[in-house]
Amino acid sequence: MSLTSRHLLGLHGVPKEDIVKILDSAVSFKEVLDRPIKKVPTLQGKTIVNLFFESSTRTRISFELAQRRLSADIVNFAASTSSLSKGETFKDTARNIEAMKIDMVVVRHQSAGAPHFLSRIVDANIINAGDGRHEHPTQALLDIFTLREKFETLEGLHICIVGDILHSRVALSNIYGLKAMGVNVSVCGPATMIPREIEKLGVDVYHHIDDVIPKVDALNVLRIQLERQEGGLFPSLREYHNYFGVTRDRLDRADKPITILHPGPINRDVELSADVADSEHSVILQQVLNGVAVRMAVLYLLSQSKP
Amino acid sequence: MSLTSRHLLGLHGVPKEDIVKILDSAVSFKEVLDRPIKKVPTLQGKTIVNLFFESSTRTRISFELAQRRLSADIVNFAASTSSLSKGETFKDTARNIEAMKIDMVVVRHQSAGAPHFLSRIVDANIINAGDGRHEHPTQALLDIFTLREKFETLEGLHICIVGDILHSRVALSNIYGLKAMGVNVSVCGPATMIPREIEKLGVDVYHHIDDVIPKVDALNVLRIQLERQEGGLFPSLREYHNYFGVTRDRLDRADKPITILHPGPINRDVELSADVADSEHSVILQQVLNGVAVRMAVLYLLSQSKP
Amino acid sequence: MSLTSRHLLGLHGVPKEDIVKILDSAVSFKEVLDRPIKKVPTLQGKTIVNLFFESSTRTRISFELAQRRLSADIVNFAASTSSLSKGETFKDTARNIEAMKIDMVVVRHQSAGAPHFLSRIVDANIINAGDGRHEHPTQALLDIFTLREKFETLEGLHICIVGDILHSRVALSNIYGLKAMGVNVSVCGPATMIPREIEKLGVDVYHHIDDVIPKVDALNVLRIQLERQEGGLFPSLREYHNYFGVTRDRLDRADKPITILHPGPINRDVELSADVADSEHSVILQQVLNGVAVRMAVLYLLSQSKP
Numbered sequence: 001m002s003l004t005s006r007h008l009l010g011l012h013g014v015p016k017e018d019i020v021k022i023l024d025s026a027v028s029f030k031e032v033l034d035r036p037i038k039k040v041p042t043l044q045g046k047t048i049v050n051l052f053f054e055s056s057t058r059t060r061i062s063f064e065l066a067q068r069r070l071s072a073d074i075v076n077f078a079a080s081t082s083s084l085s086k087g088e089t090f091k092d093t094a095r096n097i098e099a100m101k102i103d104m105v106v107v108r109h110q111s112a113g114a115p116h117f118l119s120r121i122v123d124a125n126i127i128n129a130g131d132g133r134h135e136h137p138t139q140a141l142l143d144i145f146t147l148r149e150k151f152e153t154l155e156g157l158h159i160c161i162v163g164d165i166l167h168s169r170v171a172l173s174n175i176y177g178l179k180a181m182g183v184n185v186s187v188c189g190p191a192t193m194i195p196r197e198i199e200k201l202g203v204d205v206y207h208h209i210d211d212v213i214p215k216v217d218a219l220n221v222l223r224i225q226l227e228r229q230e231g232g233l234f235p236s237l238r239e240y241h242n243y244f245g246v247t248r249d250r251l252d253r254a255d256k257p258i259t260i261l262h263p264g265p266i267n268r269d270v271e272l273s274a275d276v277a278d279s280e281h282s283v284i285l286q287q288v289l290n291g292v293a294v295r296m297a298v299l300y301l302l303s304q305s306k307p
Numbered sequence: 308m309s310l311t312s313r314h315l316l317g318l319h320g321v322p323k324e325d326i327v328k329i330l331d332s333a334v335s336f337k338e339v340l341d342r343p344i345k346k347v348p349t350l351q352g353k354t355i356v357n358l359f360f361e362s363s364t365r366t367r368i369s370f371e372l373a374q375r376r377l378s379a380d381i382v383n384f385a386a387s388t389s390s391l392s393k394g395e396t397f398k399d400t401a402r403n404i405e406a407m408k409i410d411m412v413v414v415r416h417q418s419a420g421a422p423h424f425l426s427r428i429v430d431a432n433i434i435n436a437g438d439g440r441h442e443h444p445t446q447a448l449l450d451i452f453t454l455r456e457k458f459e460t461l462e463g464l465h466i467c468i469v470g471d472i473l474h475s476r477v478a479l480s481n482i483y484g485l486k487a488m489g490v491n492v493s494v495c496g497p498a499t500m501i502p503r504e505i506e507k508l509g510v511d512v513y514h515h516i517d518d519v520i521p522k523v524d525a526l527n528v529l530r531i532q533l534e535r536q537e538g539g540l541f542p543s544l545r546e547y548h549n550y551f552g553v554t555r556d557r558l559d560r561a562d563k564p565i566t567i568l569h570p571g572p573i574n575r576d577v578e579l580s581a582d583v584a585d586s587e588h589s590v591i592l593q594q595v596l597n598g599v600a601v602r603m604a605v606l607y608l609l610s611q612s613k614p
Numbered sequence: 615m616s617l618t619s620r621h622l623l624g625l626h627g628v629p630k631e632d633i634v635k636i637l638d639s640a641v642s643f644k645e646v647l648d649r650p651i652k653k654v655p656t657l658q659g660k661t662i663v664n665l666f667f668e669s670s671t672r673t674r675i676s677f678e679l680a681q682r683r684l685s686a687d688i689v690n691f692a693a694s695t696s697s698l699s700k701g702e703t704f705k706d707t708a709r710n711i712e713a714m715k716i717d718m719v720v721v722r723h724q725s726a727g728a729p730h731f732l733s734r735i736v737d738a739n740i741i742n743a744g745d746g747r748h749e750h751p752t753q754a755l756l757d758i759f760t761l762r763e764k765f766e767t768l769e770g771l772h773i774c775i776v777g778d779i780l781h782s783r784v785a786l787s788n789i790y791g792l793k794a795m796g797v798n799v800s801v802c803g804p805a806t807m808i809p810r811e812i813e814k815l816g817v818d819v820y821h822h823i824d825d826v827i828p829k830v831d832a833l834n835v836l837r838i839q840l841e842r843q844e845g846g847l848f849p850s851l852r853e854y855h856n857y858f859g860v861t862r863d864r865l866d867r868a869d870k871p872i873t874i875l876h877p878g879p880i881n882r883d884v885e886l887s888a889d890v891a892d893s894e895h896s897v898i899l900q901q902v903l904n905g906v907a908v909r910m911a912v913l914y915l916l917s918q919s920k921p
Binding site for chain 3: 044047073077089092098
């Protein structure tokens with residue numbers, strides 16, 4: 001069993017069949033995580049480089065756990081210790097990785113397109129762990145996996161993504177993946193944080209959280225990047241919370257329980273109130289566990305592809 | 308075989324039987340360290356996260372060697388690269404670890420009580436690798452192991468801990484552990500560095516090193532934190548050395564050889580003169596080796612406990 | 615099969631037979647790197663510490679890949695996180711490593727002689743991964759391996775090392791190793807960058823790149839340390855490129871193709887023009903792959919030596 005592409009660069013253009021293969025495979029790997037010995041020999045003898053040009057905790061740890069539980073050999077490569085500080089080009093770094101006969105590369109980079117560039121010059125399977133404002137496909141896949149687990153079927157659900165859509169690679173990957181799975185997707189945020197012409201991707205746009213809450217099955221609440229505040233995109237955290245904060249009061253006005261997702265780390269009582277984050281409708285911690293299973297599935301399926 | 312508690316948060320309240328179990332188990336693991344292949348499959352398939360919010364070399368390397376030699380899978384997590392810099396709460400970090408199905412967490416934190424907090428919200432076994440000025444139980448266990456190796460029996464020995472008792476988690480854990488084992492414990496240091504009411508723990512207090520040397524079997528000499536000097540706790544390193552430095556001259560005045568322990572790294576010729584550190588009565592390098600064996604024993608015994 | 619020495623501290627004084635053993639062994643390990651499972655159990659249960667007091671990417675990753683592919687257990691130890699920042703002496707660090715029963719230590723240090731010092735006080739096999747301006751033997755061995763692969767025999771070849779010979783540990787190790795293998799060695803660079811009396815090592819000195827190009831089989835082009843510029847060793851990068859830059863124009867004036875080596879990372883269009891770096895005569899990427907194979911060979915052969 002393998003996927004259409006040898007790489008996971010984004011969810012743009014990935015067919016539904018591939019997404020379903022990943023989700024189904026992740027179901028099996030999630031069972032492994034419930035065993036006393038959470039480990040399978042699937043990638044024994046394979047070498048994976050984690051190439052993180054942007055710092056990250058959860059995503060790196062989640063990938064590393066997935067890799068260890070598949071018995072892969074891992075080499076971590078962080079930007080601060082890399083030759084890049086000696087002025088080496090990204091292309092030379094890539095060629096070196098290629099020359100060292102690495103099997104797979106997980107790359108996070110501040111520039112959109114870096115994983116695509118890598119995939120054109122190296123033989124290894126490339127997995128995008130976040131590139132600029134572009135895509136973060138494994139995050140979207142774990143969100144979709146968590147939703148499928150909750151609702152059993154995705155077809156016809158309505159999911160709204162709330163927050164800074166403009167700067168979010170999580171949002172874009174979710175839109176591509178959810179649309180492929182037949183989900184009705186909308187976005188909600190301040191006008192300054194919604195990309196122009198986003199409707200062309202087939203999503204509805206809301207500027208008032210109270211307008212969309214009555215209509216949705218789940219909200220995927222994005223983390224507000226506190227450092228963006230200085231850019232003047234919104235006046236204050238308090239104001240953001242007042243207009244867009246997902247609170248129990250707001251959710252109680254809907255006539256059914258609404259499932260809450262968040263990619264973490266949460267700014268408690270900014271984009272999401274603490275009681276909602278900890279409520280029975282939050283699937284945030286399931287997302288964390290599912291992230292390991294989904295990444296195991298992606299690594300396994302890509303390793304099966306022919307070069 | 309397992310311990311009373313699922314966690315090793317400190318030595319306060321740990322019964323003598325548990326300490327003996329750890330020391331006895333460490334004897335077996337120390338034999339493993341003398342083999343050409345220093346590795347056993349004890350923790351194969353178990354995942355341990357080393358969660359270090361304070362930088363550390365020896366303790367981290369010692370734990371990591373213990374973990375590798377037990378065949379565990381390891382994920383390292385250092386504060387500087389963590390989500391904490393993104394403002395995530397310690398509680399959210401803990402819950403994420405929990406969600407990722409980690410088996411054991413070794414935690415070092417600048418705040419006293421952090422390991423206890425973790426143990427209340429996650430299922431994993433928690434091992435305290437140093438919390439604030441509170442406890443550092445594996446250091447005390449390796450000190451006690453080294454003393455038992457030297458003296459065969461601990462009952463009735465007199466051990467004095469020398470230095471900045473007030474700020475030392477090593478001192479506190481040693482006091483709890485040694486007292487549980489029937490050792491006669493005293494402390495010696497400047498008045499500004501001895502906690503008030505420490506006598507309530509059953510230890511004698513000395514302010515002159517020359518008063519206590521004739522009475523002891525061993526001195527556990529603490530590292531002076533050079534950075535504390537600025538706080539005015541003592542006037543100069545030279546003065547500290549004059550009043551409390553453990554030198555050959557001082558030791559020669561006793562009528563029997565005195566065993567010297569030090570948790571490292573040593574400030575040579577400050578708290579301990581170089582010739583004493585390198586003398587035949589110093590067990591400082593044995594402590595380093597024993598640290599790996601004792602940590603293997605702790606990890607093994609906790610892994611046997613029922614959740 | 616083992617080497618004359620238990621350590622690889624440099625190529626000075628290493629007999630030709632030992633170099634040939636390493637190169638021959640690397641041929642076998644290079645075959646392993648072409649298999650789907652690039653891993654052998656050679657060093658299973660052995661613990662290697664990578665002790666890097668100078669930051670490095672390629673060398674560290676190359677060693678780490680070699681170690682993982684030999685199934686060793688690895689502990690990484692970087693200067694910034696070490697006890698050295700707490701004022702511990704290098705000697706105490708070494709003794710601690712010794713006490714922890716490490717099998718092998720790969721050490722990079724800014725001071726010439728640090729690996730030699732280590733080898734005198736610890737039992738582990740020591741491998742020099744670069745010490746000050748002194749030696750970098752595994753780099754030279756991979757250069758020599760790559761040349762032997764290209765030319766089949768080394769005897770009688772003429773190799774010129776181009777650049778800052780004075781500050782280069784790569785140059786010195788190459789000179790020792792190439793001379794031992796019967797290669798005709800010359801160096802070329804600005805007068806300020808050639809050590810006095812280097813002719814005593816049996817190398818010819820050139821100050822004009824155009825004088826030496828017609829005579830050589832291969833050029834080993836060193837990286838220019840851009841940070842040295844401030845020291846006034848040469849006036850500008852443009853001027854360096856004009857006088858010493860290896861360009862297609864210059865190479866075309868020779869009557870045969872010249873093989874180009876570079877230890878990386880390349881300053882494109884400074885010491886080496888981009889088109890030459892990417893040309894069919896460049897073996898720079900082969901060097902990278904060969905580095906892993908040569909390091910596997912060195913680790914394997916040293917592990918076979920008797921203490």
